[in-house]
Amino acid sequence: MSVPETVLEVRDLKVHFPVMAGALVRKQVGSVKAVDGVSFDVQRGETLGLVGESGCGKSTTGLAILRMIDITSGEVKFEGEDISAYDRSRMRPIRRRMQMVYQDPFGSLNPRMKVSEIVGEPLEVHGLASNRAAYDTRVASLLDMVGLLPDMADRYPHEFSGGQRQRIGIARALALEPSLIICDEPVSALDVSIQAQVVNLFQELQERLGLTYIFIAHDLAVVRHISHRIAVMYLGRIVEIAPRGELYAKPLHPYTQALLAAIPIPDPEVEATRPQQIIIGEVPSAMRPPPGCRFHTRCPRVMDVCKSVDPPMRDMGGGRAVACHLYEA
Amino acid sequence: MSLLSVRNLSTEFRTERGVVKAVDDVSFDLAAGETLAIVGESGSGKSVTAMSILRLIPNPPGRISAGEVVFDGRNLLEMSDAEIRAIRGNRIAMIFQEPMSSLNPSLTVGLQIAEPINLHRRTPWAAAMDKAAELLARVRLPDAKSRVKAYPHQFSGGMRQRAMIAMALACQPQLIIADEPTTALDVTVQAQILALLKEVTRAANSALILITHDLGVVARYADRVCVMYGGRIVEAGPAREIYARPRHPYTIGLMASVPRLDQEAGSRLVPIEGSPPNLANLPPGCAFAPRCRRAADICRQRPMLVRSTPDHLSACHFHAQLSAHVGT
Numbered sequence: 336m337s338v339p340e341t342v343l344e345v346r347d348l349k350v351h352f353p354v355m356a357g358a359l360v361r362k363q364v365g366s367v368k369a370v371d372g373v374s375f376d377v378q379r380g381e382t383l384g385l386v387g388e389s390g391c392g393k394s395t396t397g398l399a400i401l402r403m404i405d406i407t408s409g410e411v412k413f414e415g416e417d418i419s420a421y422d423r424s425r426m427r428p429i430r431r432r433m434q435m436v437y438q439d440p441f442g443s444l445n446p447r448m449k450v451s452e453i454v455g456e457p458l459e460v461h462g463l464a465s466n467r468a469a470y471d472t473r474v475a476s477l478l479d480m481v482g483l484l485p486d487m488a489d490r491y492p493h494e495f496s497g498g499q500r501q502r503i504g505i506a507r508a509l510a511l512e513p514s515l516i517i518c519d520e521p522v523s524a525l526d527v528s529i530q531a532q533v534v535n536l537f538q539e540l541q542e543r544l545g546l547t548y549i550f551i552a553h554d555l556a557v558v559r560h561i562s563h564r565i566a567v568m569y570l571g572r573i574v575e576i577a578p579r580g581e582l583y584a585k586p587l588h589p590y591t592q593a594l595l596a597a598i599p600i601p602d603p604e605v606e607a608t609r610p611q612q613i614i615i616g617e618v619p620s621a622m623r624p625p626p627g628c629r630f631h632t633r634c635p636r637v638m639d640v641c642k643s644v645d646p647p648m649r650d651m652g653g654g655r656a657v658a659c660h661l662y663e664a
Numbered sequence: 665m666s667l668l669s670v671r672n673l674s675t676e677f678r679t680e681r682g683v684v685k686a687v688d689d690v691s692f693d694l695a696a697g698e699t700l701a702i703v704g705e706s707g708s709g710k711s712v713t714a715m716s717i718l719r720l721i722p723n724p725p726g727r728i729s730a731g732e733v734v735f736d737g738r739n740l741l742e743m744s745d746a747e748i749r750a751i752r753g754n755r756i757a758m759i760f761q762e763p764m765s766s767l768n769p770s771l772t773v774g775l776q777i778a779e780p781i782n783l784h785r786r787t788p789w790a791a792a793m794d795k796a797a798e799l800l801a802r803v804r805l806p807d808a809k810s811r812v813k814a815y816p817h818q819f820s821g822g823m824r825q826r827a828m829i830a831m832a833l834a835c836q837p838q839l840i841i842a843d844e845p846t847t848a849l850d851v852t853v854q855a856q857i858l859a860l861l862k863e864v865t866r867a868a869n870s871a872l873i874l875i876t877h878d879l880g881v882v883a884r885y886a887d888r889v890c891v892m893y894g895g896r897i898v899e900a901g902p903a904r905e906i907y908a909r910p911r912h913p914y915t916i917g918l919m920a921s922v923p924r925l926d927q928e929a930g931s932r933l934v935p936i937e938g939s940p941p942n943l944a945n946l947p948p949g950c951a952f953a954p955r956c957r958r959a960a961d962i963c964r965q966r967p968m969l970v971r972s973t974p975d976h977l978s979a980c981h982f983h984a985q986l987s988a989h990v991g992t
Contacts, residue, residue, distance in 0.1 A: 388851060497939075527705055527918060528921055531934070532936075534933055535932055553851060556923045559923070594851060595925065597851045597852045598925055599883055601907070603903045603904045604907070606883045606884045
């Protein structure tokens with residue numbers, strides 16, 4: 336299989352959460368459009384970065400793909416199979432091939448379980464270890480794969496540092512040999528000097544095992560470093576998608592430009608000469624997104640059309656697409 | 665003549681596992697109008713240093729065990745409680761990381777900003793409230809006039825931090841200490857708040873101590889930098905100098921381990937191996953030695969913070985050799 340193979344196809348994905356009110360009779364008074372029409376593909380062996388500020392829907396998109404929350408509408412195709420309407424039992428074999436690594440290495444590991452149980456539990460759930468010896472061997476090799484020592488298997492999560500706990504979470508995710516791993520802010524809770532260790536581990540594992548990643552984070556510098564392509568999200572939509580080099584060299588969407596400009600570069604000489612263009616305001620509520628282009632309330636280049644017409648995603652060639660009226664032919 | 669001079673400051677905490685030195689022999693100076701960044705990871709002692717300056721260390725379990733903090737000619741550590749209270753929020757103001765937990769949820773924002781003006785300046789409440797509205801406008805809170813009567817929960821995270829800055833500015837302090845003021849905020853809001861903080865401190869010629877873990881924030885806003893590790897300052901100097909010619913292996917390691925937007929993507933980062941130290945169990949000598957590629961026998965002796973060049977300090981036995989290496 337030398338042709339790039341599409342691991343995941345997401346088409347017009349929507350996840351709306353109902354907002355209820357009323358003391359005696361609860362009724363729906365609105366909805367939070369957490370994800371509101373998101374489409375993208377992910378190729379085998381690729382890392383797609385999902386980046387955006389809080390409330391942009393990046394984490395919800397990840398959870399919806401794994402079907403850990405209900406999809407309102409749209410299509411999620413995993414390895415050619417449309418899983419958007421699958422129920423729990425039909426999702427079970429799919430989940431073997433799709434795993435998740437969470438942000439909080441403290442909250443996501445059961446403190447009462449030994450590392451060997453945490454890492455090996457998926458093997459047991461899916462009946463993949465025939466006997467104790469096979470189980471132990473597999474756990475040892477998983478720990479080795481993430482750079483932990485075999486004798487750590489008998490310890491409990493509290494005995495580990497944040498970086499080591501994240502390695503345990505990764506080992507657990509790898510246990511079932513998944514093809515896709517969704518990483519939700521996997522390094523944001525770690526100290527700066529530890530982040531690089533974990534980022535490198537993700538990259539090494541991808542090369543060794545041919546893994547496909549969706550890497551969700553708010554830190555554009557980290558996302559750009561690890562991802563081959565990046566989708567920038569704002570209020571439930573993808574506003575721009577581009578290969579990592581192009582995204583920084585020539586960001587098209589004003590929001591991407593603002594996001595890049597907001598992130599300081601760790602070099603005072605560079606910072607002294609960088610234009611400081613800071614956009615105003617904060618992300619509006621996802622319950623009442625602005626009409627037209629959702630970014631128009633904060634956009635430095637807003638035009639009349641932006642206030643009423645929602646810009647469609649436009650293919651710009653070279654793997655780039657942008658949803659902005661500035662780029663209409 | 666410096667505005668603030670911290671000399672050999674040590675702060676310790678009594679814990680189940682013995683006495684932990686969170687800040688160990690820290691010294692630095694700050695001139696009027698200057699922005700100093702204190703950079704470090706969790707447990708480096710950067711926040712405890714900031715809290716110690718204003719004597720905000722809970723005692724017990726904490727205790728400032730040694731040193732002096734000379735502010736405008738007087739040692740804050742020798743002042744009476746009444747005297748230090750007259751300094752806090754008046755001549756030295758503090759901005760915390762989590763604006764929601766530092767604002768009183770049951771008082772209006774305006775009242776909380778007016779309080780220090782009423783307290784320290786003896787301004788009548790009505791006039792203090794007018795001043796609060798003025799300050800909210802100065803930190804560019806939209807609809808400042810009507811928002812004076814709002815409660816903190818009616819504000820977004822960015823608005824709350826603007827209110828905190830307004831409160832800090834209320835008595836025109838000579839020094840503002842901001843402890844990770846934007847860590848809880850979104851990227852674009854973070855840029856707004858930091859730019860605002862820099863702008864208002866510059867306009868008032870206030871000095872600013874910015875506590876952060878973000879090397880990018882330091883590069884954009886700081887004049888000078890102290891890098892902390894394991895409760896100690898390991899390197900200090902002008903920001904440009906530190907970034908161009910770092911003279912401590914920890915600083916060098918940190919810079920190599922963060923991805924930069926302006927660099928070729930896809931290359932491997934060079935991480936610092938191991939984890940930040942446990943303060944209850946620091947290695948003898950240099951706290952960074954167990955993670956340091958250059959560590960040698962001599963590193964079992966504690967390196968002093970020495971002048972590598974007239975304005976650049978490093979606490980590494982090999983600081984002279986390091987300077988020759990960087991830049992190649």
